[in-house]
Amino acid sequence: MFQKLSHDKGVFETDIYTHIPSEVTGILQINKEKSLKAFTVSFPELEDIIFSAEGSLTYPILIAEHKKDLYIISKVTSEQESRIRSLLKNTLFPSFAPKVRIYKDVKILFYPANDNRFFSCMFYQGFFIGGYNYTLLESFVDTDASNNIFSKKQAAEIAKKIKTSYDANLYFNNSTFFTAFNIDLEGNQMELAGFTNNTFSDNWPNEVTSENDSIAIDYSIFPDSLISYTINTDAASISSSLICLFNAPSYGFILNKNQKSPIYALKYMQDRFDIYNHLNKLEVNYIQRKFSTRDVVLGNQHIYMTSEQMGREVFHHNSPVYLSFYKNYLLVSADRETLVQYLKENGQYKIKTAFDPINISPQTISLFFSNNIQEFYPEYLTNYFLIQKMAKGQTYIKTYTEDGEKKIEILLNN
Numbered sequence: 001m002f003q004k005l006s007h008d009k010g011v012f013e014t015d016i017y018t019h020i021p022s023e024v025t026g027i028l029q030i031n032k033e034k035s036l037k038a039f040t041v042s043f044p045e046l047e048d049i050i051f052s053a054e055g056s057l058t059y060p061i062l063i064a065e066h067k068k069d070l071y072i073i074s075k076v077t078s079e080q081e082s083r084i085r086s087l088l089k090n091t092l093f094p095s096f097a098p099k100v101r102i103y104k105d106v107k108i109l110f111y112p113a114n115d116n117r118f119f120s121c122m123f124y125q126g127f128f129i130g131g132y133n134y135t136l137l138e139s140f141v142d143t144d145a146s147n148n149i150f151s152k153k154q155a156a157e158i159a160k161k162i163k164t165s166y167d168a169n170l171y172f173n174n175s176t177f178f179t180a181f182n183i184d185l186e187g188n189q190m191e192l193a194g195f196t197n198n199t200f201s202d203n204w205p206n207e208v209t210s211e212n213d214s215i216a217i218d219y220s221i222f223p224d225s226l227i228s229y230t231i232n233t234d235a236a237s238i239s240s241s242l243i244c245l246f247n248a249p250s251y252g253f254i255l256n257k258n259q260k261s262p263i264y265a266l267k268y269m270q271d272r273f274d275i276y277n278h279l280n281k282l283e284v285n286y287i288q289r290k291f292s293t294r295d296v297v298l299g300n301q302h303i304y305m306t307s308e309q310m311g312r313e314v315f316h317h318n319s320p321v322y323l324s325f326y327k328n329y330l331l332v333s334a335d336r337e338t339l340v341q342y343l344k345e346n347g348q349y350k351i352k353t354a355f356d357p358i359n360i361s362p363q364t365i366s367l368f369f370s371n372n373i374q375e376f377y378p379e380y381l382t383n384y385f386l387i388q389k390m391a392k393g394q395t396y397i398k399t400y401t402e403d404g405e406k407k408i409e410i411l412l413n414n
Contacts, residue, residue, distance in 0.1 A: 014126060016060065016075055020149045021139040026065035026386040027149075027171040033059065035167040038185055042390040045132060046072050049119070052087055056080040057128070060164065064136070065385055071131035081123050093119065103138050110134070154178050154197050161195045170194070174383050179408065190390065192410035215249055215360050221265050221327055222349035223342050228254040228370035228377075230262070233360065237264040237332060239314045245270060245278070246330070249360065254376050255341055261317070261334035263342050265326075272325045279306075279314075279323070286310050291323075297340050301326070305336075361400075368397040387412070 020027065030039050036054065040047045043063055050061070050072055058080065062073040076084060088098070093111035099118075101108045110118040113132070121130030122137050129140055149171075150156050155178040162169045162180050170181040170192065181194035215233060222229070230252040236243055237250065247269050252262040268275045280290050286309040295303040304323045311317040317334050324331045324339060326346075333339045360367060370376045373391040377384075387395075387410065394413040399406070 014075070015145070016062065016073070016127075017148055017150055018145050019124070019127060019140045019143045020062075020064065020073070021066075021136065021143045022147060022149050022151065022173070023139065024064050024066050024136070024149055025173055025383065027173075028063040028386050028390075029164075029169040029171070030061045030063070030167075031059060031164050031169065032167055035185055036061070038190075039063075039168060039390070042392075043070055046070055049092060049130065052092055053084050053128075056083040056087070060169075063386070066133075066136045068385055069131055069133040069136065071129055071136055073127065073129045075126055076123065076128045077126075081128065084128060085123075088121070101134070104141055106141050108134055108137055149173060152178070158195050158197060170386065172384055172386075179384075181408070181410070188393075188414045190410075190412040190414070192387075192408070192412070194408040194410070196406045196408060215362065215364075217249070217360065218251075218267070219349055219351065220347065221251065221329055222346075223253055223255050223263075224345040224348045225255050225341075226253060226349065227256065227372060228368070231360065231367040232365070233362070234365045236266050237262075237316060238266060239316070242278075242314065245275060253342065254370075255338055255345075257372075257375065259335055259338045261321075261338075263335075263339055264315075264332040265329040266332065267329050272328070272330075275330060276325070279310075282314065283307060283310055286313075298343055301343055303336065303339065363400050363402060365399040365401065365406075366397075368395075370395045 028039060030036055033054075036050070040050050040063075046063065050057075056076065057074040058076060064071045064073055088109070088111060093113065096112050098109040098111045101110065106122055106124050108120055108122045110120050113119045117132050119130060119132060120134035120137060121128065122140075124141060127140075129137055131137075145151070150159055155173060158178050158180045159171070163182055166182040167185045168183040170183060172179040177197055179194055179196035181192040184191045217231060231249045232252070233248045235250075236246055236248075237252070238246065245268055246266045250267070251265040253265070254262055283306060284290060287307045291304040291306070293302060293304075295305065297303060301324060306315070306320050306323065308320050311319050311321040311334070315321045315332055319334050321332055321334050322336045322339050324343065326343065331339060331342070368377075371394055373395040374388050377388065391412045392414040396411040396413070398409045400409075401407070
């Protein structure tokens with residue numbers, strides 16, 4: 001009994017992140033029992049195991065992501081460990097006894113599961129960790145307070161802003177940035193408020209606005225059919241040498257699931273013929289010929305195809321792009337067919353929810369909306385795999401600066 005009490009005391013005094021390796025890219029920390037179902041339903045490969053073992057797990061419960069493999073991690077007492085071992089053997093995986101592999105005197109258990117997979121797990125120094133790939137388990141053994149996920153200064157500083165009084169917390173980690181969120185549950189909505197050390201590009205030169213002004217969103221250029229959009233105030237999809245010719249914000253639109261490239265809309269400050277002539281001169285420098293003027297659609301709307309060099313050097317595409325001038329905007333896309341669709345279906349967009357912003361402040365870096373974040377999301381969200389798993393419906397993301405800090409707000413409207 002004394003040994004058990006001593007062991008359990010050590011478990012509760014150990015930081016749950018002590019053995020989390022620095023290569024873990026995402027962690028969902030569930031803080032409250034009442035919140036468990038709302039989160040675990042997004043991770044069906046672990047859902048049955050978590051719910052079956054719930055009464056034998058100590059909060060907070062972690063769902064960790066490593067190379068898109070998911071793992072459950074929790075502290076367990078001696079009694080909880082015994083119950084989980086029995087549950088694994090008699091209820092969850094009763095058909096066959098587990099295979100055992102020894103790694104540095106630690107037993108890793110492999111239970112045969114469906115689809116020719118094995119659920120691998122272990123009990124180590126008062127922790128239970130399990131998933132469908134054993135590689136993180138070995139790293140877990142090799143990690144301590146000197147080399148864990150929070151041993152880097154940037155991660156430790158941002159983690160200080162996280163409060164476990166929220167329903168859950170969320171961490172994202174890669175080689176260049178660290179982001180942390182507090183999560184509130186409100187009915188079918190998850191509200192995420194986060195902090196990041198991710199760098200954003202400098203704001204555009206924008207003489208129209210001051211610190212007390214706001215930047216109006218021009219809904220007149222929103223396509224009638226819309227899966228997602230991005231509004232940027234800190235950068236445009238054009239080379240930095242030409243950005244001074246355009247005014248913030250810039251827009252990016254996804255109209256259909258087969259779209260090869262977003263349609264970007266950049267509002268020009270000069271006469272459109274000056275912009276056209278400027279781009280034409282660049283094209284002559286690249287390939288010694290001007291744009292063709294033969295591509296005319298919808299009566300009088302010209303579409304210009306650039307060279308591959310201009311697409312790459314000026315518009316950051318690894319292919320030629322198509323250009324068109326429309327309502328004081330330069331439209332840019334690598335997908336001509338969708339660009340034509342946009343020109344046909346424009347002018348009847350209606351704000352569909354109360355979350356659509358009417359204006360944005362100069363402190364805003366970007367706004368993003370998606371009806372399907374599993375397929376359509378901004379580039380910086382590529383590393384936010386757990387958010388993609390958690391989002392079932394509309395998603396709204398705002399990135400902004402406040403008091404010198406970079407912050408992110410996300411609303412998952414499931």
